[in-house]
Amino acid sequence: MHAHFDTEAVHAGEPHGDNAPLTVPIVQSTTFRFPSAAAVQEYLQGGSPLFMYSRDENPTVRAAERAVAGLEGGEDCILFGSGMGAMTCAIMANVSAGDEVIAPAALYGGTYKLLRDVLARFGVRTRYAAPEKLAQSCAGAKLCVFESPTNPTLRVLDIAAIAAACRKAGTVSLIDSTFGTPYTQRPLESGVDVVMHSATKYLNGHSDHLVGALVGSRERIESIRVLSRKLGAALDPQAAYDLLRGLKTFALRMERHSQSALDLARFLEQQKGVVRVWYPGLASHPDHALATRQMQRGFGGMVTFSVGTRERAFRFWDRLKLCARAASLGGPETLTSLPILFSHTGYSAEELARAGVDEGMVRMSVGLEDVRDLRADLAQALES
Numbered sequence: 090m091h092a093h094f095d096t097e098a099v100h101a102g103e104p105h106g107d108n109a110p111l112t113v114p115i116v117q118s119t120t121f122r123f124p125s126a127a128a129v130q131e132y133l134q135g136g137s138p139l140f141m142y143s144r145d146e147n148p149t150v151r152a153a154e155r156a157v158a159g160l161e162g163g164e165d166c167i168l169f170g171s172g173m174g175a176m177t178c179a180i181m182a183n184v185s186a187g188d189e190v191i192a193p194a195a196l197y198g199g200t201y202k203l204l205r206d207v208l209a210r211f212g213v214r215t216r217y218a219a220p221e222k223l224a225q226s227c228a229g230a231k232l233c234v235f236e237s238p239t240n241p242t243l244r245v246l247d248i249a250a251i252a253a254a255c256r257k258a259g260t261v262s263l264i265d266s267t268f269g270t271p272y273t274q275r276p277l278e279s280g281v282d283v284v285m286h287s288a289t290k291y292l293n294g295h296s297d298h299l300v301g302a303l304v305g306s307r308e309r310i311e312s313i314r315v316l317s318r319k320l321g322a323a324l325d326p327q328a329a330y331d332l333l334r335g336l337k338t339f340a341l342r343m344e345r346h347s348q349s350a351l352d353l354a355r356f357l358e359q360q361k362g363v364v365r366v367w368y369p370g371l372a373s374h375p376d377h378a379l380a381t382r383q384m385q386r387g388f389g390g391m392v393t394f395s396v397g398t399r400e401r402a403f404r405f406w407d408r409l410k411l412c413a414r415a416a417s418l419g420g421p422e423t424l425t426s427l428p429i430l431f432s433h434t435g436y437s438a439e440e441l442a443r444a445g446v447d448e449g450m451v452r453m454s455v456g457l458e459d460v461r462d463l464r465a466d467l468a469q470a471l472e473s
């Protein structure tokens with residue numbers, strides 16, 4: 090007899106029922122056993138509680154999907170191995186060759202380049218509209234992709250108006266709500282069809298995993314899931330566990346991010362070396378009235394400001410001590426980036442102008458540090 094690893098015996102003592110573990114176990118397995126051919130047939134018919142293969146479904150990932158769906162007030166969710174995996178799947182599930190996508194020009198760079206460089210090759214055309222004109226412009230488009238607040242100028246779009254116009258025009262609405270998060274807005278309640286997240290950012294919240302999410306009605310998510318199983322950008326169970334852990338402090342983190350961001354936005358507005366500050370919570374922001382109406386509990390943790398020129402931005406940025414010089418957002422550490430070197434690198438001057446990006450811009454993801462330390466760091470970096 091060959092020596093073999095007796096998994097039955099390994100599983101025999103697992104606590105369950107009234108004695109179940111408090112946290113969701115990490116089911117680190119690519120595949121699942123079937124007791125019989127009949128069980129496989131039952132699985133294939135759908136709607137069974139059985140699992141077959143972790144690209145299709147995994148218990149830890151399913152638990153995290155339910156948690157994210159609940160946060161957004163949606164019926165179901167699919168998690169992906171990155172935000173771009175989620176965005177790619179959401180777009181591809183809704184368009185075919187010859188279809189048109191409508192979007193505002195201020196889109197996350199990855200999404201903009203996906204539409205410009207990849208989907209265009211498959212005969213999907215993208216039409217761009219000014220953010221205020223998006224609702225009037227969606228007729229004729231199969232899919233409307235938008236963000237609110239946008240990157241990096243934090244423009245706030247009227248989510249309910251866009252969703253209503255899309256519904257009337259027969260256009261599917263897809264919002265990238267990464268910057269807003271379900272703490273400040275719940276787009277499904279405003280009539281949006283699909284909410285997308287780079288859960289890499291605020292939802293996971295610890296800058297340690299790439300995760301993407303799509304949330305919507307059961308029917309819409311089920312139809313997207315058919316494609317997601319083929320595209321294969323599945324989430325790993327370990328990352329799903331860490332996402333679940335991150336979600337336990339989500340509301341607390343967002344409260345602090347939002348408070349500190351408002352504090353720093355006000356502080357920056359008073360500094361001599363700062364030419365302009367973009368934060369939806371400031372009265373000076375072009376969309377402040379809409380943001381006040383639309384965003385609950387705060388305006389999020391992102392602040393953008395301009396120190397005027399590229400040279401000043403480089404000098405300011407190099408002098409920062411506490412704030413990290415790094416891409417991304419939504420973690421405990423304050424991160425700063427220069428849009429012309431990061432999110433908007435490779436854009437032509439015309440594309441930069443259309444996205445509202447100026448060369449002296451600094452984008453800041455306000456972290457969980459003591460806000461007095463952050464103020465001091467910004468002040469010392471501005472003095473030069």
Ligand SMILES: *Cc1c(COP(=O)(O)O)cnc(C)c1O
Pocket residue numbers: 171172173174197199236240265267268286287288289290299300301
């Ligand atoms: C980061 C980000 C993405 C892409 O997500 P990944 O997890 O990095 O693939 C999409 N949209 C926005 C607004 C983002 O910030």
